[in-house]
Amino acid sequence: MELRQLEYFVAVAEEANFTRAAARVHISQSGVSAQIKALESELGQPLFDRSSRVARLTAAGKAALGPARAALAATAAVRDAVDDVAGVLRGTLSLGMVTGCTITPLFAAVEAYRQVHPGVKLAMRENDSQSMLAEIETGSLDLAIVGTAGAPPATVESMTIISEPLAALVPAGHALAGRKRVDYATLVGEPLVSMPSGTGVRAALEIGCEQVGFAPLLAVEASAADAIADLCARGVGIGVLSESMAREYTDRLSVVRLGGNPVPAVLAVVWSRTPSPAVRAFVPRLAAAFKK
Incomplete structure (x- = not known):
């Protein structure tokens, strides 16, 4: 069993595709396939189900993935320790x-x-x-660099860059235009333009709405702040961003702070x-x- 075989195995498992894994490790797909087959032969069990385009782990593959990652991490740690001493x-x-x-x-x-x-x-x-x-x-x-609702989990090291409330982006002519601050209850029944699930802004929005007893009415999800602002300016709905992000668009939209949420939107650096x-x-x- 060779370390490169474990590296290729982990790459295919994480990419769920032999072609993408080959590009990731910078060798040909046939080379990756050959090394995986050699590893499977040595272990006596298939590691992947190759019956579809997606390379799915077999039961044996799932069992092997954790130890394979640990072996690669241990190897990297040895190299890092030596480099650290040498200052390289x-x-x-x-x-x-x-x-x-x-x-x-x-x-x-x-x-x-x-x-x-x-x-x-x-x-x-x-x-x-x-x-x-x-x-x-x-x-x-x-x-x-991640966005979270509140502080990042204690399972990682972190450095907070921004911690602030959310704000609503309101188009001209809307009843809330010109207001400085509103509570989350004001958003009941309002179509919203928000970032997708998995983002800190979205998580903070859902927490703020939940604490006053309703689920946000999502009209559109968009991952870029510029897209949210543009859709809001076109009257699609009220945009929701962190306050500093929202203030980038005061030239064409009203920025209204959303008050009453104890959980801020946080932008943080995280690492192991x-x-x-x-x-x-x-x-x-x-x-x-x-x-x-």
Whole structure:
């Protein structure tokens, strides 16, 4: 059994597709397939059900996935420990950010980091916050900027960037236009334009509505703040964003603070409680970029 076989196995399991896994590990699909077959032969059990386009784990594959990840993590830890002593950083640092959200300080931190640690390859991707938190805990993502309702879970290390109430974006002519603050009960029956499930803004909205006894009436879900503002300006519904995000659109929409919710919308940096040297070196760059 070879470490590269375990790496390919984990890649196929996480991508649920041999072609995407091959692109991820930078070898041909036939090469990945051959190594997986060799691993299955050694273990005496098929690891994947290949009867459909989706590569689904068999019972044996599910049992093997955790130990395979642990073996790869242990190998990486050995390499990191040696590099840490030698003062050398290399390898890959995977970074996640909220879908549809441009976070300029993150890019500034990447620029500063690359100047000092050119041997580290940075891989950036977008996803929803809930998924990225899960990836941090499993080790498939090193660090992410996520939105949460309230503080991030204690299972990860975190640095809060913004903690603030939600605000409603109201089009001209609406009864709430010009108001400074309303309670969540005012939203009963109002069509809303909101971020999708898995985002901090959406979770905070649902908590705020639930505490006064109703479920929000969702007209449209959109993952980008610009899209929410545009739809709101067209009269599709009341937009809901964090207060600082909403204030980017005061030139064409009224911004009305939503009061009474004890749970703020939080934007935070999260990383594993057992970070690699590359992560430990990156966090101060982020803190400087966000002036924390």
